[in-house]
Amino acid sequence: MSNIFDFDASAADGWAAFRDELTTRLTGLQASDTVRVSAPNAALDGSGPAVLFTVTDDDEVRCVLGPTLLGLEREIDDAELSLLMELEWDSICEDECEVERPRDEIEVVVNAATVVMQELWQVVHPAFLLTVHETPPSTPILAVQPTGQAHLRALVNDAVERMTGSAPNKDDGGDIIFTVNEETSWLCVDAEDPVIEMFANLAVDVQDSATVSEALMAYSCKWPDIRFVLRENHVRVSIRMDATVFTDAVLRSTLIKWFNFLTAGSSEVAKVVAQATPDVEVTDGGLPAGLMVILQLDDTDHGPLSPHEIATICNFDRDDILQYLRVSEEQELSWRSSIYDALVREDEEEAAACEHEEKAWSATVKSLREALRLVVLTSRLDEVR
Structure with a gap:
């Protein structure tokens, strides 16, 4: 061979x-x-x-x-x-x-x-x-239109995992949990609309709703992307992101804004709210006494209070009326948020009850504005005379 x-x-x-x-x-x-x-x-x-x-x-x-x-x-x-x-x-x-x-x-x-x-x-x-x-590296999908809650939730989970390098931590309901600056917050996907929300509940002892509402308005200017809602024993803070067309970049930007607030703003907000003290007499329910009188006398058998009657209860004091307005607007927003929360939980009975309260506070806001108009314009006319 x-x-x-x-x-x-x-x-x-x-x-x-x-x-x-x-x-x-x-x-x-x-x-x-x-x-x-x-x-x-x-x-x-x-x-x-x-x-x-x-x-x-x-x-x-x-x-x-x-x-x-x-x-x-x-x-x-x-x-x-x-x-x-x-x-x-x-x-x-x-x-x-x-x-x-x-x-x-x-x-x-x-x-x-x-x-x-x-x-x-x-x-x-x-x-x-x-x-x-x-072979060029695969390019991440730039934009996706979600087909429903499950699809959007999957997109969010994948995006967060790409950002962090690990699977996100979730609660029993499937919402993502973050802990920043010892503050726990959640990322959830709306059940009906293509909306992503991050929220946290700042535990505080609210002593004066009006003063707290005024403070929260100031923080709304400082943190324009953050929504503040005052509840009985806490302040609900949140940020929402429209996800009609979902992109990693927008989610990343929203998370950065959210984490910046939790790191630099949440503790300050909680501290200011906890230190707020009432400037006017308040009832045991946490509402100003004058506003409680209006609520008790309004919409009785004698019919709703007139603007002049409301102004009389407030002693024709413009500042008191403005304070009652701030409290009423805060209550209106709070109940409106409660409607949303109840709908997310698919609790139609609670949503209907919250809607009733929201409409009542909305009517009170309208009445107080009419009384304020009466007080301010009457004062101006007296000056002219």
């Missing part, structure tokens, strides 16, 4: 295997992929003979030969030019030529390229070639 190595046979087998592998690679070539095969004498900077395989807009496989056709510094002779034409290369020139075919004719492209490598580049074995298949 002869142990003599047959180089010609090895080269033939190598080229056959190379063509098969290249055909397989090009069959699965994607629109953004490239396959580059360089000659042995191609420079590291990319100069020198090489073929570049790409996919056209028509989903055809294209092979571009260049930037120099030959492996040696010489011009193409007539025989080589005839060979290129026979292999159906197009746009033949000294520096570049190309051939492209549909995917079901990839063999034509592969044959045209490998013959050039063997005959023009004079590569005796494909082992001397350098093949590089480049």
Whole structure:
């Protein structure tokens, strides 16, 4: 048995295997992929003979030969030019030529390229070639229109995991939990609308609703993206994000605003609210005495109070009326928020009760504004007289 190595046979087998592998690679070539095969004498900077395989807009496989056709510094002779034409290369020139075919004719492209490598580049074995298949990194989805709550929740979960590098922590209801500056907050997805909300409950002992409401209005100017709602024993703070079209970037921006507030603002808000003391007489229920009188006398068997009657109860004091207005508006907003919370829990009975309270406070706000108008305008008329 002869142990003599047959180089010609090895080269033939190598080229056959190379063509098969290249055909397989090009069959699965994607629109953004490239396959580059360089000659042995191609420079590291990319100069020198090489073929570049790409996919056209028509989903055809294209092979571009260049930037120099030959492996040696010489011009193409007539025989080589005839060979290129026979292999159906197009746009033949000294520096570049190309051939492209549909995917079901990839063999034509592969044959045209490998013959050039063997005959023009004079590569005796494909082992001397350098093949590089480049696939660009996957681009994250820029925008998605959610199809429902479950879809939006999945988008949020995936986005948070990409941002943090780990799966988000959730409560039993599936809402994401964050702890920032020792303050626990939640990220939840609205059950009906494509809305994402982050909220926290700042535990405070509210002594004076009017003073607290005034303080919260000031914080609303300082933190315009944060919503403040005063409850009996806490302040509910939240930020909402419209997700009709969901993007990671908008969620990231909203989370940054939220975390900035929790880090730099939440403790200050809680402290100011806790230290707020009443400036006027208040009842055990936490409402100013004058406002309680209005609530007790309004909408009785005698009908609603007139603007003049409300002004009389307030001693025609503009500042008292303004304070009662602030408290009433805060109560109106609080009950409106309670309606939303009840609807999220699908508690229609509680939502209806909250809506009743919200409408009652809305009517009180309207009556107080009419009384304020009476007091202010009457005062102006007296000055004119």
